[in-house]
Amino acid sequence: MIPEPDPALARALAVDLADAGYTGARLRALWGVAADEALGRGMALPARREVAGSRSDVAVLARLFFLGSPVPLSDAQTALRTATVPGVEKLGLVRIADGSVIPSVLIRPQAYVDEHGAGEWWIASDIDESVRSGPLPEDHVLGVGGASLTLAGLQLPTPAVRVLDLGSGCGIQSLRARRDSPEVTATDISEAALRFTRLNALLNDVDGIRTLRGSLFEPIGEEVFDRVVSNPPFVITPRGADVPAYEYRDGGLTGDALVRDIVTTVGAHLTPGGIAQLLGNWEYVDGRDGLHRVRDWVAASPVPLDAWVIERDRMDPIAYAELWIRDGGTVPGTAAFESMLAAWLDDFEAREVREVGFGYILLRRASDGRPSLSRFERVEGVIGANAALGMHLAESLRAHDRQTRLSDDELAAAVLLAAGDVTEARHYLPGAEDPSVIELRQGGGFGRTLAVDPALAALVGASDGDLPVGRLIAAIAELLEVDPELLRADLLPRVRGLLEDGFLTFTDRPGPPPASPSDTRR
Structure with missing residues (x-):
């Protein structure tokens, strides 16, 4: 786990990253289109080969913080002239051994576009499966993936006084929410995740993010918010010694119970008219439609809620298990993979789960106590991590209310x-x-x-x-x-x-x- 980030050192590191031109566009130009596409498929070797001979500051930082490779101490000292190598080591981001600087984390540029304009964040996280060999540790703090980009794009680009980021992870949803709100509260059960959230806020010179440790809504007591966003640990995981309980994706409950609990509880933490947006999985049990299960969860909320639920994908148990076993860095053909696959399939069979749905949930606390929106649908086709989706959702809600x-x-x-x-x-x-x-x-x-x-x-x-x-x-x-x-x-x-x-x-x-x-x- 990284130590508590020192503000001065974190901001000094940001100066070095900026001075080197450590941006997504510069890195793509550095290693080329083919290597960049290979990185998207989880292969770092082609990019490493392209930058191996360069000692420019941006190449050194790319090898260190993007590709997770050691660099010579002398090169690191030049590239980290403001923060200094000892300072970055104090931040817990590198270690020094045998004349080399070895990365302990990744720091990757992440571009964004919203109603306020375009920009780029630096996002620090634990070293992922594209760089490390073998399975991830259970306390791994995930960087920016497809699901987190999807939720960031879905966030409504409308003003909110107070926003809750439930299960913050590395903090990307908090950074996105802070673009439209002066006050963001980030909660997570993982202290490591909260430290990354604080570090990323410092790297990007973003204030106004409060962090609280605890499970789900426990840290906030009876506080209420205008907006709640959550990419929760929704992955349906069998309970057992053979399957790692990754904090970033496994909430410790059976089946889809964690998503159910959020849906039935979040209304009490919303102001009248307040909106919650989350990603989730839901099960198709013994032939019953998964969206009907979500409808029942909404109906079970003691606070009346408008609901708009969109199912984007549906997977059979074998494909679902394979996806998440691979996600943890365990590959087919190994004894560990076979053992975990058996555990997943046994769990699904025992609970009569036939399929698993994935999608987006938007809930709104009815201002007058009378919900007017109950929409549960499947939307086919490929939709990327599109910033315009958030505005589309906001405009659709306005049109619904008006008509x-x-x-x-x-x-x-x-x-x-x-x-x-x-x-x-x-x-x-x-x-x-x-x-x-x-x-x-x-x-x-x-x-x-x-x-x-x-x-x-x-x-x-x-x-x-x-x-x-x-x-x-x-x-x-x-x-x-x-x-x-x-x-x-x-x-x-x-x-x-x-x-x-x-x-x-x-x-x-x-x-x-x-x-x-x-x-x-x-």
């Missing part, structure tokens, strides 16, 4: 606009005059594709911020020669859905007075 307050007559009087990222695709059978399928496709957000009928396609196509919804429906009814009232009853609920999904947006322009069904003039 919920409108009666059908008020919605019919609203003037709407088709979102700029929406396109239409029409598919025809050979020789046919009319399309057999019409699709609306979303370029941003979750990249949804919706099959629609000609009436709804016409309504979206005509939503240009000019005429209100009611007039457009009347015109489409006359064009299609259908009853306007029946068409309105059919389209308005679907318009509400298109608003929530971001295919349509509200304008603030009032529409002209309502038209009679026969008035189709534009």
Whole structure:
């Protein structure tokens, strides 16, 4: 475990990293595209070969803190001229032996983009499986992975007075939350994780992050927050001597009970209207849908909650076990791998788990005690760690709240606009005059594709911020020669859905007075 970080030494190290140009772009240029892609697949050797002969400051720091390789003491002294090698050793980040400086941690640049602009953090963590040989220790503090990047991108980019980062790990969610909040509290059961959180805050000159040690909500007592973010130790892990209990991914409970406990408890720590966002796994037990389990957890909360749950992936027990055994650095073909795989499969079989779902959970404490949002869905397709997703979620929530307050007559009087990222695709059978399928496709957000009928396609196509919804429906009814009232009853609920999904947006322009069904003039 690294010692408590010394603020002056940490900031001196930041000066050396900045002076050397220790950025993601500079490192990629240093070792090239092919080696960089190999790093993404967990292979450090090609990058090591590319920088082996260079003694520039950035190459020395890259070998030391990115690739986890020893460097000559003389080279390290030059690259760490401000913090000094003894100072960095005092921080617990390196050790000196036989004329070499040997890394004890990794420090890697991590770029970010949000509503405030683009930037880059330096993120320190324990040496990972791409650099070390053999399994990880159980108290390993993870760096920035795919899941943490996903949650950072999903965080709502809206102001919040107080944010709780539940299970902070290396602290990346705290750094992200601090961009929109003056006060962030980071909790973790691991003191090592909290020290990394404090170190990373110092390296990036970020204040306003309070750290508390303890399990889940225990350290905060009865405190409440405007926002809770959590990439919790949600991995479903069999209890037994053959399977390591990694602190960063295993909460010590059976099955998906840890995610259940967060969902049922978090409402008490949210202010009215406060929002919790977390990642999680949920089990499909004996044929029962996993999303139905999550729905039951939300219903069991003593505090009424709005819920939007998105399942992004589903895995069978064999694939799930293999993923997490490999994640810990144990490879197939070894006795340890076989033993752990057997333990996982025995656990799933004993509890009748057929599949495991993974996804995103957004919960909101209902301001008036009456939840209005209950959305449990599967979203297919590949979605990266996209900073725009957070804004998409925020806009979807605003659209939901606004359309919920409108009666059908008020919605019919609203003037709407088709979102700029929406396109239409029409598919025809050979020789046919009319399309057999019409699709609306979303370029941003979750990249949804919706099959629609000609009436709804016409309504979206005509939503240009000019005429209100009611007039457009009347015109489409006359064009299609259908009853306007029946068409309105059919389209308005679907318009509400298109608003929530971001295919349509509200304008603030009032529409002209309502038209009679026969008035189709534009």
